[in-house]
Amino acid sequence: MRQFQCYIDGRFEDGEARFESVDPATGAPWAQMPESRAGDVGRAVNAAHDALYGNGPWARMTATQRGKLLYRLADLVAANALRLADIETRDTGKIIRETSAQIAYVADYYRYYAGLADKIEGAYLPIDKPDMDVWLRREPVGVVAAIVPWNSQLFLAAVKIGPALAAGCTLVVKASEDGPGPLLEFARLVDEAGFPAGVVNIVTGFGPTCGTALTTHPKVAHIAFTGGADTARHIVRGSAENLASTSLELGGKSPLLVFADADLDSAANAQIAGIFAATGQSCVAASRLIVERSIKDRFLEILSAKAQAIRIGSPLLMETEVGPLATERQRRHIETLVGASLDAGARLVTGGSAPEGPGYFYRPTILDCDDVHSPSMDREFFGPVLSVVSFETEAEALALANDTPYGLASGIFTQNLTRAHRLMKSIRAGIVWVNTYRAVSPIAPFGGSGLSGDGREGGIEAALGYTRTKTIWLRT
Ligand code: NAD
Numbered sequence: 116m117r118q119f120q121c122y123i124d125g126r127f128e129d130g131e132a133r134f135e136s137v138d139p140a141t142g143a144p145w146a147q148m149p150e151s152r153a154g155d156v157g158r159a160v161n162a163a164h165d166a167l168y169g170n171g172p173w174a175r176m177t178a179t180q181r182g183k184l185l186y187r188l189a190d191l192v193a194a195n196a197l198r199l200a201d202i203e204t205r206d207t208g209k210i211i212r213e214t215s216a217q218i219a220y221v222a223d224y225y226r227y228y229a230g231l232a233d234k235i236e237g238a239y240l241p242i243d244k245p246d247m248d249v250w251l252r253r254e255p256v257g258v259v260a261a262i263v264p265w266n267s268q269l270f271l272a273a274v275k276i277g278p279a280l281a282a283g284c285t286l287v288v289k290a291s292e293d294g295p296g297p298l299l300e301f302a303r304l305v306d307e308a309g310f311p312a313g314v315v316n317i318v319t320g321f322g323p324t325c326g327t328a329l330t331t332h333p334k335v336a337h338i339a340f341t342g343g344a345d346t347a348r349h350i351v352r353g354s355a356e357n358l359a360s361t362s363l364e365l366g367g368k369s370p371l372l373v374f375a376d377a378d379l380d381s382a383a384n385a386q387i388a389g390i391f392a393a394t395g396q397s398c399v400a401a402s403r404l405i406v407e408r409s410i411k412d413r414f415l416e417i418l419s420a421k422a423q424a425i426r427i428g429s430p431l432l433m434e435t436e437v438g439p440l441a442t443e444r445q446r447r448h449i450e451t452l453v454g455a456s457l458d459a460g461a462r463l464v465t466g467g468s469a470p471e472g473p474g475y476f477y478r479p480t481i482l483d484c485d486d487v488h489s490p491s492m493d494r495e496f497f498g499p500v501l502s503v504v505s506f507e508t509e510a511e512a513l514a515l516a517n518d519t520p521y522g523l524a525s526g527i528f529t530q531n532l533t534r535a536h537r538l539m540k541s542i543r544a545g546i547v548w549v550n551t552y553r554a555v556s557p558i559a560p561f562g563g564s565g566l567s568g569d570g571r572e573g574g575i576e577a578a579l580g581y582t583r584t585k586t587i588w589l590r591t
Contacts, residue, residue, distance in 0.1 A: 117146040119295070121319060122302035123155060124162035125312025130320070131155055136296060139208030139439040140430055140474045146206065148295055151318035153328040156287065159316035163258045163285035164334045166313030173285065173311045178233040184310055185229030185280055191304040192269075193222040199269060199297055201431075206296035207265050208439040208475065209393055210430040214297075220555070221273045224573075227557030228277030231578050235282060248589045253582040255283035256360070257336025260329045262350075264342045265293040265441050266396040266497075271364075272298055274561070274572035275339040276315060282581035284337075287316045289329055293442050295319035322346060333357050337581065340364065341398075344566050362580060363568030364398065364561075366495045367523030369544065370516040371401040371552065375410045377528035378550070383417045385526060385552040386501070391425060391479045392553070394437055395499035396445070398567075399524035401552055403492060405515045408505040415483065415503065419465045422479040427470060439475040440498055446475045449498040452491060453480060460487035461502070493519070509534060517543050523563035526552045545571075 116135075120127040130149025138145040151159070166173045192199070200214035240249040261275040272288055279286050290298035302317040318325060326346075330338050331353045340350055341364040354361055371389055373382045389401030406414050430438030440446045446469065453467055466480030480500045482491050491502040506512040516525060516538075525544040527535050532549075539547040545563035548554060555561065560574040571577055 116144065117296075119146060119148050119299040121149040121151050121155065121299060122306065122315075122317045123159045124316065125306065127302070127306075128155070130318075134292070136206055136294060137442075138205055139441050142443070142473050142475065146296055148292075148299070148319060151320040151325045153324065155318055155320075156325055156328040156332065159287045159318055160258060160260075160329070160332045160334050162313035163287050163316055166311060167255065167258060167285045171311055171313070173314050178235065178281075178283070181280060181283065182229045182232035184308055185225055185232060185277065188304060188308040188310075189222045189225035189229060191308055192218065192225060192301070195304060196222070199300060202300050203269065203294070203297035204430045204438075207268070207294035207441045208430050209266065209396075209441075210435050210438040212433055212435070213393060217267060217270055220557075221269050224270070224273040224277050224557045228281040228578065231278075231575065232281040235578055235582060246591055248591055250587045250589075252585040252587060253282070253579070254585050256581050256583050257284065258334055259284045259286045259581065260332070260335045260338045260359075261286050261288040262326060262329070262338070262340045262342065263289070263291060263298070265291040266393060268294065268298050269301060271341045272301070274577065278572075278578035279339070279581045280314070281578050284581050285314045287318060287329055287335070289325055290317060290319040292319060292321050292325075326350075327353060330354060330359070331356060335359050337362070339570065347568060362570035364570045364572060365523075365563070365566060365568035366497065366521065367398050367400065367563065367567050368403060368493065368495055368519045368521045369399055369401050369524040369526070370403045370405050370519075370542075371526040372512050372516060372528065372538065373404065373406045373410070373414060374512075374529040374531065374534070375407040376530045378530070379410065379414060379417065381550065382528035383414065383421060385528065386418060387421045387425075389526065389552040390501045391422070391437055391499050394440055394477070396441060396497050399546070399553060400497070401524070401526055402496060402501060403515075403519075404501055404503040405512050406503060406505050407512075408507050411485075411503070411505040415464055415481070418481060418501075422465050422481060425479050427476055427478065437479060437499060440477060441475070443475050445498060446477055449477055449496050449500060452494060452496055453482070453500060456482055456484070456489040456491035456502070459489045461489040461491060464503070466499070495521075509538070513538060513541055517541075520566040521563065522565040523567035524548070
């Protein structure tokens, strides 16, 4: 069985205990993972603290030198993309087509933040005192605890590690216990890139032990968290003791609005990819289709045909379009929620069951929820299930889109750009995609509001989030 190690203070270690990681495509263990507990986590945080505030090289490096290390890391990620993609696919079930494509832009994120490192500028303030000079310095916020879920781990870690290092912080990254392999392997590239010991530490383990030890550690200044709302509440409560700041990237129940004048083929492709990519395990999954009533039946026919044509199979094959869910727990959650929705009166358009055989597969599913109060409209599946409702007026469409405590992503398909402009201002969501869905770029911030959290990742804003301003007064 494949063995992985965690990375603490520049050394690879086995962890206080070990646990087995399961291949979701077969349901069988395939690798042994280190389980970090409070002792490992404490050493990792201390190492990050020493690297930042001790006499080591990191604290003395210029921003340009930090940027050069990040460029080297980006090159190593690109050069090792296939190996990383293979491990991510094995460990999480995410299809190889997606993991290999995503790792290419993970490298782009590191490159973007490499270039940004020496552009995080301070300021001189022209205050009204002739004998006083006042400067602002942007300093690293401190030791960062970065916590990620299993889906897109390398990406979700990159959008924390990149800006935090550009800002001069040090980190302890906690990989998810469900499929930590890709991040633990990535640690080898951090080491090879030449970051000084303690600057980036990568551990893994379970939420209540490893996660809690990390987020409640008194030397952690900032917690960058991606995951579920319940975990976020727990972390925020725990962070109150040390008053660490938090940045939260949580779930979603994102609406896709399709108007009768839309290019239906393009809207259908966006909807299919929007909900079934990553087997629906995506925070921005377009899980609520809000479609104009006059085209609903026709649009559902197109979607249903496309959903049934999706190739489900081994995630390691390039032709596979939908792989397994990451865990058995995740599949049970989806089965329960689909069952409750059907009990509430939702109509099954397609899917709604698991194929025969091993692994945690679930068929792409569409539920027609018109005229019923279906739990599938409110609760996040984090799986391949689309819920559909229809509308007659633009106002109705907007009300349906905003009828959620989440506020992460949204999509609008219409040829009427005046309408699109009206809606993009009124939709409560951190991202609005018009006549497209799921586009991302290192330059564009990403994040939500409400139950989707308050963080912004990507762009300059994210890097500034890892800094604090120091005001310096000098009598001249
Ligand atoms: P989760 O909240 O259960 O776990 C996420 C991480 O938090 C894991 O590493 C876990 O070990 C850790 N954790 C759990 N309990 C903890 C605790 N008490 N203290 C500290 N850490 C703890 O989430 P999940 O089920 O693994 O992931 C799915 C969720 O993540 C979904 O809601 C999804 O929408 C969300 N997500 C959001 C984004 C985004 O960018 N907004 C991206 C991907 C996923």
